[in-house]
Amino acid sequence: MHAARPPSRPFRLVPRLAALILLLAAAGSSDAAPNADTEREAFKQAYATAQLGGDAWRAQARGLQQYVLYPYLEAAALEHDLQQLDTARVQDYLKRYPGLIPADDLRRAYLGELARRQDWTGFMALYRDGLGDALACDELQARMAQGHRLDFDKDLAALWQKASLPNACEPVLQAAHDGGLLTPTRLWARIDRAVAAGAGGTIASLAAWLPPRDATAAQRLALALRDPATAVKEAMHWPDTPRHREAAALALRRLARRDTNAADAGWLHLQRRFHFSQSQRDDVLATLALFHATDFDEHSLQRLRELPVDAQTDATREWRVRVALARQDWRAVLQAIDALAPDQRQDGEWDYFKARALAALGHTRQADALYAELASEPTYFGFLAADRSNSPYAICPDSIGDDPAIARSLLAEPGMQRAFELYAVGLPRDARREWARALAGSSVATRREAALLANQRGWYDRAVFTFSSGDALRLYDLRFPLARQDHMVEQASQAGIDPAWAYAIARAESAWMSDARSGADARGLMQLLPATGAQVARDYGLPWAGGDSLYDPTTNVQLGTRYLAQMAQRFNGAPWLASAAYNAGPVKVDQWLDQRGTLPPDLFTATIPYKETREYVARVMAFSVIYDWRLTGRAVPLDARMTPIGQAYVPPGPGTVRKPVSCPATATAESPADGATVATPPSPGSS
Template sequence: MIQHTLPAARARRALSHLLLALAIGFCLAATARAAPSLAAQRVAFRQAWAVAQQGGDGWRNWAKSLADYPLYPYLEEAALEHDVDTLDRATVTDFLARYHDLLPAADLRRAWLRSQARQQHWDDFLALYRPGLGDALACDALQAKLAQGGTLDFERDLATLWAKPSLPNACDTVLAAAHDAGLLTDARLWTRIDRALDGGQAGTVAALAAWLPGEEGKVAARLAQALRDPAAAVADAANWPDTPRHRQAAALALQRLARRDTEAADAGWQRLRPRFSFTPTQRDGVLYALALYHATDFDEHALVRLAALPADAQTATSREWRARVALARQDWPAVLAALDAMPAGQQDEDEWRYFRARALAATGHADQADALYGKLAQEPTYYGFLAADRVQGDYAICPLDPPDDPQREQDLLARAGLQRAFELFAVDLPQLARREWSHALDGADAGTLRLAARLAYERQWYDRAVFTYSSGDALRYYDQRFPLASQDGVVPQAQQAGIDPSWAYAIARAESAWMSDAHSGADARGLMQLVPATAAQVAKKNGLDWSGGQSLYDPVVNIVLGTRYLAQMAARYGGAPWLASAAYNAGPNKVDAWLDQRGSLPADLFVATIPYHETRDYVARVMAFAVIYDWRLSGKALPLASRMPPVGQPYRLPDVHSPRRDVTCPATSAPAPASSAVAGTPH
């Protein structure tokens, strides 16, 4: 039964691990003189790793069989880093000497330097400091220099740091010393303020404003306000003088306000336009922001605003939004006019070729439309699949296998760095594994990277293939780019949840690229990127065990909960995968609001008019990935159109009897471009 899935699975895994450990222990005792097996070393490493992270030397009791194990240095480093505040320099120096070219040595060096900086042990800090360890430690090194009576030189010590829009807190003391020494001239302060403005770093601008004299400090503070609170800045600007920097602040505030409240920005523009002598660039920037954000609101005057923008103010984004607004209105002549206004390269993107064909068909040019559909249908992308559905054609998927080069693969497997990477992955330390991978393959050519990705795929380390096979013919390595990770239980869990397994696979692929430890800025975790609070609710609703947020990094747990949450989203939208995918990404409240505004649109037009670029791209990728996964599972593919029923029309879950499209490889077929809905990799 479903409610027993999680505890039963964990119990089986725990029992399996216990039996394995006992068996290994018995074998080791019986064959004390024999070299331990790799499996036994992995078990011993996991045990030693857990102890090493608590500090001290207790881990050594668990690591007696690991002297020649590739990951042994990680154990010692973990224990030393735990106790870093009490380490003496000799202990650290000894470790660095023994493992000088390994990542654990670099980690311990950084940890110890940070500790010495906190304790202001500057002699020890400088003894082991090396340039290139990051901005925070670079500033700590300058602070150490000052503490020992040294002086600062701007060009030598600060110029590189000064060019960055934001710096860590460790630099505050050094910058204050530079200011007191007269190194931060007004001209240099304004140079950095402008960089910070470009980077949207209001905090940096506000901090630097305090070092500017009189009126200059006031206007710099108003620039920071324009970033932080544009509504207040627009209101206050009515009392500002018409100086170059105040014009800059007013224009910036209007542009930032347009993102949040287009009506307020419109009113502010009408008040401030006659007050300030805006430059043409500033004027066009404000007009651009107003036009663009009125378009994302689908304002009734958006098309006129976008079309009226000066040529120099037009961008690829403003041109595409002219087309999206026209699509939302199903104003097909306006769609064609918007597409014609795009430069050739933008017109050639698969999305706009598809909608040109849609517009041609809607304006009575069926033959031209079918010709465009037919050509686009030869591409394995979201829009290629939609085009194939329009002309009832086969899907163009041309699989290839990665090249086989046994000798070079053996050479790669002999690399100590890759050995460590594969072992770290095998003992469930994927973040460290990716670091070793990148370090070992730094500077490698494309062929070497692809061979390494193949080796990773064979070891069920799927994300390496997903990210490596991202261009050219490698886009056709479908087995590797769209793995069927059956050990995670996607198919049976999707079936139990009542959703299509190919859709569940597509969501996992789009969310994490099969990185089980994926963690987003919003605290979404694991393969299907669930937020702990959501996962807890899903577990409760479905009678599933819940062991906390960390359990979401267990692929089995994540898939069980993720498929149930997908089922909840699908039920909210009549089962429609495309709407449920949008809700999975942007949240159901946003999708409900968009449906209230444009729910009468056909599905392909609705997706094209989703205001969030991330969600538009996400839905397109998931739908394309579902086609590919359906083909991988069944040999044919459910028509994409059937996954995108009109709003309000119930969706029928496919089964083995559902009609599917044949998949063929046209002679003229080329791999999808890297920017396409299928070729792109997540994040």
């Protein structure tokens, strides 16, 4: 067996051109005057035309010269026509709109075009520091074209700290090499950073500039990153030098992630060939033990116990608990929890499982005390503990009043005006950029007031991100918006799933950013892949207008709730298993069920090998409780949502019994693990 590790999928935002579709269904301010609506409609039409280049947009923009977003129109047209522009026209725009975001964007884009033309005189006339690594390298090229001789410390030292650099830097690095600036010491320093970052391509490119013997060692480091199985096999014939030892140890650690048995065999041979340092031996042993644990191998618990103290890590100590939980070896669970580092013990997860272990061993009084303490927290484990102690859920909502003076000041600020208007016309990416710039360095009170103003306009993600710590975690109405205009309740009911669960998925996936887009190309509120959206539309006979239609909240929710229903049907209706499948893919969940399908739901979730999916399931289940409370005033018990594997789950209906929610005097401000989104394994529908 081997433990596959999924790629993470950090969010990236929909490109500006793809935002054209959003203009047709943009959210408007609830208090917008008729003339504002007219301006917005005119802007949307003109902006769509401006993105095609030329001057045709000007006719559609008559009367908009005083509109706060007018500068975005000309900038869009100019960026489309970059190859035909001359510097004077760009300089004219920059002079008229100094410091505006579209002006900064135009400057960057035109500098890139000037570099492509190798018009270095024009480039130097427009260049400013702080425009990114690619343009910084272009600026060095421009200076070299004017006779500048590179100085490593002044020109390259900052760039040299990066594990990888854009292609624009290649001519500069070549010139630095030709000038004798890239000494072996400097090359190895950057190679070491690239090894730490897993940037094998950087290592391979730098290796060519090293002396032959060093070049071979560097190439083998790159091989260890790129193809660890081959590197482990070939390492039997490598010399026992420090760099080759580093490459061999790296290859073993990388191979352990993919194939623990092959890594074991490789370690058996290579530890005899190489004089590994104690640190290298500890790292290899810890990695082998860790990935045997995530495979739940027969001897994995013993391997974790027997790791030398110096080889133990937070991950190996944590997985010692998880393997013991998978075996329901309750004494081993207690021993493993006791072996956690002090800072690890602060996590409520371990208090919960300590209570589970104590209860299983007959120590009821101690277990009940732990459950009661944990039940005062509005978290996944707090809700589980409340179910076991028959306590109400501890949710202590708070509210925040507006400050009219701050609000008036914000609404008079041109940057905030642009932010709100950009959101209103369906350009949320640009709206967020204006928001960030307008609020840079502002007070907490100002940021909170801005979030309240945004929330009133249906721009919900601003409050989700703003109220994310301390006492603000109790602002549940702002942090868990109901967003009824997206028809979540109606669509979830039509799909046959619990609306609270559907809300929780959307909240966990996108934090209500309608234009969210992942590295795997999942899109919109519920993060659907275009292929998944198309398939679901076919399955249900729903209209499909292409991948960009997933940025429309109504379309996304309609298809996302149906896809959730499909996942639920595959797993006996269980929302907790369907959530895992939504995140990691149903095939992967099937594999885990084959291996550990007899475990209770809380133990099964705790033993999911992917950290992202474990936390995702916990987050969604906790959010489901909160949204259920927001919708009904009470909440379906979490243990009713987390039905035993194989048992049919029935979504809550009119007669469903719900738990009361109270605010104990000792309740803390803690909240379910929260954030904008989580990095996750392959997107929904990818398996």
